[in-house]
Amino acid sequence: MNDTRHRVVVIGSGFGGLFGTKALRRSDVEVTMVAKTTHHLFQPLLYQVATGILSEGEIAPPTREILARQKNATVLLGEVTDIDLDGRTVTSHVLGRESVTPYDSLIVAAGAGQSYFGNDGFAEYAPGMKSVDDALELRGRIFGAFELAELGASRGEDVDHLLTFVVVGAGPTGVEMAGQIAELAHRTLRRDFRFINTRTARVVLIDAAAQVLPPFGAKLGASTKRELEKLGVEVLLGTMVTDVDERGLVLKHKDGRTERLEAVTKIWAAGVQGSELGRVLSEQTGAPLDRAGRIGVNPDLTLPGYPEVFVVGDMISLDNLPGVAQVAIQGAKYAAKTIDGRLTGRPPQKPFRYFDKGSMATISRFRAVAMIGSLRLTGFVAWLMWLAVHLVYITGFKNRVTAVLHWLVSFLGRGRAERTATEQQIFGRTALQRLEHGAADLVSPPDGDQVRRVEERRAELEAAAIEEARLTDARERGAHLGEPVSSG
Numbered sequence: 001m002n003d004t005r006h007r008v009v010v011i012g013s014g015f016g017g018l019f020g021t022k023a024l025r026r027s028d029v030e031v032t033m034v035a036k037t038t039h040h041l042f043q044p045l046l047y048q049v050a051t052g053i054l055s056e057g058e059i060a061p062p063t064r065e066i067l068a069r070q071k072n073a074t075v076l077l078g079e080v081t082d083i084d085l086d087g088r089t090v091t092s093h094v095l096g097r098e099s100v101t102p103y104d105s106l107i108v109a110a111g112a113g114q115s116y117f118g119n120d121g122f123a124e125y126a127p128g129m130k131s132v133d134d135a136l137e138l139r140g141r142i143f144g145a146f147e148l149a150e151l152g153a154s155r156g157e158d159v160d161h162l163l164t165f166v167v168v169g170a171g172p173t174g175v176e177m178a179g180q181i182a183e184l185a186h187r188t189l190r191r192d193f194r195f196i197n198t199r200t201a202r203v204v205l206i207d208a209a210a211q212v213l214p215p216f217g218a219k220l221g222a223s224t225k226r227e228l229e230k231l232g233v234e235v236l237l238g239t240m241v242t243d244v245d246e247r248g249l250v251l252k253h254k255d256g257r258t259e260r261l262e263a264v265t266k267i268w269a270a271g272v273q274g275s276e277l278g279r280v281l282s283e284q285t286g287a288p289l290d291r292a293g294r295i296g297v298n299p300d301l302t303l304p305g306y307p308e309v310f311v312v313g314d315m316i317s318l319d320n321l322p323g324v325a326q327v328a329i330q331g332a333k334y335a336a337k338t339i340d341g342r343l344t345g346r347p348p349q350k351p352f353r354y355f356d357k358g359s360m361a362t363i364s365r366f367r368a369v370a371m372i373g374s375l376r377l378t379g380f381v382a383w384l385m386w387l388a389v390h391l392v393y394i395t396g397f398k399n400r401v402t403a404v405l406h407w408l409v410s411f412l413g414r415g416r417a418e419r420t421a422t423e424q425q426i427f428g429r430t431a432l433q434r435l436e437h438g439a440a441d442l443v444s445p446p447d448g449d450q451v452r453r454v455e456e457r458r459a460e461l462e463a464a465a466i467e468e469a470r471l472t473d474a475r476e477r478g479a480h481l482g483e484p485v486s487s488g
């Protein structure tokens with residue numbers, strides 16, 4: 001590390017954090033990326049991890065490995081809990097260890113989490129889809145539901161509630177999840193069970209809005225709905241979820257009717273909430289937060305009164321920009337260019353402008369919808385385009401090769417290469433959440449007692465080693481030294 005160089009801290013290892021850090025690789029700066037996970041997560045393919053197509057490693061390569069050759073970048077594991085804008089420091093924690101990292105420029109790209117619209121208790125019964133943990137837990141729940149149904153059916157029990165899968169939220173994630181669960185039930189698993197007919201499984205997609213995929217417009221929304229219904233997905237629009245518990249959900253339809261749906265497996269894909277760091281920044285700058293907790297930024301992505309602080313990606317509220325990967329990538333590159341320009345004396349850039357490269361969502365194998373400029377594509381052509389784009393953006397050669405192999409297995413064949421779900425994955429997280437300080441409770445704190453214990457142990461080991469050496473040197477090993485032990 002060169003400590004006279006301009007210090008850039010980047011918060012987050014998602015699309016904004018990674019592309020911002022990489023964009024600074026040729027700049028005369030020291031970059032420290034602080035992120036709460038050790039991987040870069042390709043969120044658009046989380047649904048394929050949850051439904052057994054891809055492994056978590058294929059969509060979440062280690063950030064450290066991606067940045068290994070970028071000499072001016074350092075990766076620091078930790079959850080940022082505070083940003084002191086006047087003191088220009090970022091405070092992060094991991095397992096009770098605190099780090100305070102100073103900066104000259106800061107790029108905040110902490111993304112967004114799941115929103116349950118004020119009903120956070122739903123999370124226990126209807127996990128969201130934001131992290132690798134979420135996807136693995138959902139994988140366990142989905143494949144586990146079929147297992148429990150088989151067990152129940154073998155004893156003659158009613159298993160309809162186990163074979164009903166509900167996806168809440170008909171945006172791209174909800175559509176992709178519903179389509180994949182329908183394919184699992186109707187195609188992939190149909191020969192694997194003896195007591196249940198997986199093809200009788202219900203997959204229900206629910207949304208309060210009047211159409212699916214609203215950002216794709218009315219026409220693509222309607223064609224997606226038809227495709228989903230052909231796959232056997234029941235699409236309930238204009239329907240609100242008012243309660244969720246272990247065995248089901250309560251729905252309120254547009255006509256005022258309420259209904260209880262018995263379903264053990266629920267997936268929440270219905271809303272986002274900007275990172276908590278938005279509030280930390282808003283309190284210090286007066287920048288407004290919108291209803292989804294996203295922070296208003298200047299047109300050059302900086303915060304009012306703090307031109308050295310940039311906020312990018314899902315955290316920001318600017319010009320109605322959507323929460324998509326390209327907004328984060330382009331915003332982060334823009335911020336990096338501004339930082340470099342200031343150091344090299346280039347004139348300021350024009351305000352940030354997002355270049356919309358298009359959007360796409362898959363419905364099932366060989367079927368997708370895509371929107372590029374005024375072009376609207378559906379079916380196989382859109383699916384091929386989806387395949388090409390996702391291959392380009394999956395990070396790392398190794399991951400591209402294995403992803404293609406897994407796609408061949410799942411799309412041309414009928415298999416799912418990644419159906420493993422362990423008990424620890426499913427229940428471990430819940431157990432950790434119950435500990436007062438989470439995983440930190442499982443490691444001893446680095447306190448004075450621990451230091452003393454370590455020193456005592458070291459002294460013991462040193463003494464033992466000295467004695468070992470003495471025994472060898474004095475040829476006392478095996479030598480007959482004392483009185484013979486009496487045999488009786």
Ligand SMILES: Cc1cc2nc3c(=O)[nH]c(=O)nc-3n(C[C@H](O)[C@H](O)[C@H](O)COP(=O)(O)OP(=O)(O)OC[C@H]3O[C@@H](n4cnc5c(N)ncnc54)[C@H](O)[C@@H]3O)c2cc1C
Pocket residue numbers: 011012013014015016017034035036037039041042043044045046047078079080081109110111112129130172173275277312313314315323324325326328360
């Ligand atoms: C299931 C799903 C499917 C999607 N599909 C698509 C799609 O098909 N196309 C598309 O364009 N977009 C899609 N998106 C949206 C896209 O993934 C996001 O817009 C994009 O990831 C935003 O990038 P970001 O850098 O702002 O945040 P993220 O990529 O979410 O990165 C945030 C980073 O910050 C870290 N972090 C968060 N809080 C802290 C903290 N306090 N301290 C330290 N680190 C922290 C996180 O660990 C993460 O590394 C999808 C999103 C999801 C969830």
